[in-house]
Amino acid sequence: MIRTHQTTPFPDQKPGTSGLRKKVRVFQQPNYAENFIQSVFDVVGADLVGATLVIGGDGRYLNREVIQKAIRMAAAAKVGRVVVGQGGLLSTPAASNLIRQRGAVGGLILSASHNPGGPDEDFGIKYNIANGGPAPEGVTEAIFARTQVIDRWLASDTPDVDLDQLGEVAVADMAVEIVDPVTDYAALMECLFDFDAIRAAGLTVSFDAMSAITGPYATEILERRLGFAPGTVVNGMPLEDFGGHHPDPNLVHARELYDRMMGDDAPDFGAASDGDGDRNLIIGRGRFVTPSDSLAMLAANAHLAPGYAGGLKGIARSMPTSAAADRVAERLKIPAFETPTGWKFFGNLLDAGMATICGEESAGTGSDHVREKDGLWAVLLWLNILAKTGKSVDQIAREHWATYGRNYYARHDYEGVESERADALMAELRGSLASLPGRQVAGLTVETADDFAYHDPTDGSVSARQGVRVLFQGGSRVVFRLSGTGTSGATLRVYLERYEGPDGDLDRDTGAALADIVAAADEIAGIVRHTGRKQPDVIT
Numbered sequence: 001m002i003r004t005h006q007t008t009p010f011p012d013q014k015p016g017t018s019g020l021r022k023k024v025r026v027f028q029q030p031n032y033a034e035n036f037i038q039s040v041f042d043v044v045g046a047d048l049v050g051a052t053l054v055i056g057g058d059g060r061y062l063n064r065e066v067i068q069k070a071i072r073m074a075a076a077a078k079v080g081r082v083v084v085g086q087g088g089l090l091s092t093p094a095a096s097n098l099i100r101q102r103g104a105v106g107g108l109i110l111s112a113s114h115n116p117g118g119p120d121e122d123f124g125i126k127y128n129i130a131n132g133g134p135a136p137e138g139v140t141e142a143i144f145a146r147t148q149v150i151d152r153w154l155a156s157d158t159p160d161v162d163l164d165q166l167g168e169v170a171v172a173d174m175a176v177e178i179v180d181p182v183t184d185y186a187a188l189m190e191c192l193f194d195f196d197a198i199r200a201a202g203l204t205v206s207f208d209a210m211s212a213i214t215g216p217y218a219t220e221i222l223e224r225r226l227g228f229a230p231g232t233v234v235n236g237m238p239l240e241d242f243g244g245h246h247p248d249p250n251l252v253h254a255r256e257l258y259d260r261m262m263g264d265d266a267p268d269f270g271a272a273s274d275g276d277g278d279r280n281l282i283i284g285r286g287r288f289v290t291p292s293d294s295l296a297m298l299a300a301n302a303h304l305a306p307g308y309a310g311g312l313k314g315i316a317r318s319m320p321t322s323a324a325a326d327r328v329a330e331r332l333k334i335p336a337f338e339t340p341t342g343w344k345f346f347g348n349l350l351d352a353g354m355a356t357i358c359g360e361e362s363a364g365t366g367s368d369h370v371r372e373k374d375g376l377w378a379v380l381l382w383l384n385i386l387a388k389t390g391k392s393v394d395q396i397a398r399e400h401w402a403t404y405g406r407n408y409y410a411r412h413d414y415e416g417v418e419s420e421r422a423d424a425l426m427a428e429l430r431g432s433l434a435s436l437p438g439r440q441v442a443g444l445t446v447e448t449a450d451d452f453a454y455h456d457p458t459d460g461s462v463s464a465r466q467g468v469r470v471l472f473q474g475g476s477r478v479v480f481r482l483s484g485t486g487t488s489g490a491t492l493r494v495y496l497e498r499y500e501g502p503d504g505d506l507d508r509d510t511g512a513a514l515a516d517i518v519a520a521a522d523e524i525a526g527i528v529r530h531t532g533r534k535q536p537d538v539i540t
Helices: 032-048 063-076 092-102 137-147 183-192 195-200 214-225 255-261 291-304 324-332 343-351 375-389 393-404 419-431 510-525 527-531
Strands: 002-006 020-023 052-057 081-089 106-110 122-129 152-156 167-171 174-179 205-208 269-273 280-284 287-289 315-318 336-339 357-360 364-367 406-417 444-451 468-472 477-483 490-500
Touching: 002 063, 032 063, 032 106, 032 122, 032 137, 032 152, 052 063, 052 092, 063 081, 063 106, 063 122, 063 152, 063 167, 063 174, 081 092, 092 106, 092 122, 092 183, 092 375, 122 137, 183 214, 183 375, 195 375, 205 214, 205 255, 214 375, 255 269, 255 280, 269 375, 280 291, 280 375, 280 393, 287 291, 287 393, 291 315, 291 324, 291 357, 291 364, 291 375, 291 393, 291 406, 315 324, 315 343, 324 336, 324 393, 324 406, 336 343, 343 357, 343 364, 364 375, 375 393, 406 419, 406 510, 406 527, 419 468, 419 477, 419 490, 419 510, 419 527, 444 510, 468 510, 477 510, 490 510, 490 527, 510 527
Parallel strands: 052 081, 052 106, 081 174, 205 269, 315 336, 315 357
Antiparallel strands: 002 152, 020 122, 106 122, 167 174, 269 280, 280 287, 357 364, 406 490, 444 468, 468 477, 477 490
16 A cells, blocks of 8 residues: 655755765655655656666665665555665665666665764765666755655565565565665676686785675675685774774775884785775875876776776766876877766766776776776775785876876865855865965965866756866866765865876875965965864865
């Protein structure tokens, strides 16, 4: 029996770059999750009837409860089949793969990515379309518009499904299939990478799953299929609150891994992934690799893996990501694309066959195997490169810089800034753009300044106001933008970059190399004046 539940709109259900993210207690309000899910279903409309829908999440607090609601609502929307990861678990890249493999109309991914989990922390819902990637802006705007007028949601009057029992059950007239969340993804990885070479290389590895979703995937692939020693995967059990960890793989929240990799008895290779499995941290023995450099180094060496032996069609990076990958593309004589932040923009390029490898400075890299960034994929490609070359991470990095030069790079995050203060900073900055060229700031000369707008080469769409860029003479750069991935206040992100040619000083301390650019950024944007913050909360 299908029941109609009367409701009224919530004003705050506008999806960000990665879906709708709010505090758990917001999602626990009566009708809140249901309103958003129903709005998704109303926008997708008749395409849902008889179709396959994928549902899963990163296992954070509230994951199971919302999955049960989504299943009942899918049945009311006349979905033909729902495919759910066992225990309600699916990493974001695995969900993307499953959508593509099953020919699904799309999927609901329940996650707040790298944000903390637990009763007082964060939750999120994201809709991915049939290509496996995040819904494009036109779809998310339609979903938001629907949330503002919704007056009812529909659900079948049926009991909960046993999410832990593999197999198939019926909910009303809809089939619900509970699948192992790891199997299909692991098989895809075996097609892309030379597992025999990795096994034979004798490498030692430490992988921190951060008590999040990649634990089961890493345990199956690294320890079982590749034969790394038991205990290679630490914090491998997904927990509703991530064990109190902040599951963001950076040098602040994965400090134990960093310290391990800088020690005298460090393994050859260290890595971590985030809450939903789409981000990565790469550290070799004694050498941290920035996400921007990792993208460039992976692209330069991807031909060593079977899945990329035929070469790359193109490389895409988000605008705030350093230009290191552009130099690889130039040498390979392939296109380089600069897009706004958000994986949805890469999806168009991947679908059009214009790019093979994509990356964001926020620790996300991936390829055309799915339509999401993929943390474990990046780890396995690095392992494939190490195995094939017999070189260390440090050696690969040094040789890369000696060939292409080095983009010294850092991101400064000012978290939880009052929205009014953050908006005022950006408004003042945008108002000053015309006067910046030629200005002397902290010993640097501004060459150009703009508010980045992206013209999508696949569909002609334009995405404006994507971040303020200030370029200095000599190749240095600072970028300012507000992040759309938080749940309270605003996060001001400041991206700092200095290019040093192949014959320059390639092993400076990053902080020292960027000191004048940090000073220039504050003088140009008035960070301290607007925010009251003298230091960023996180430096990556």
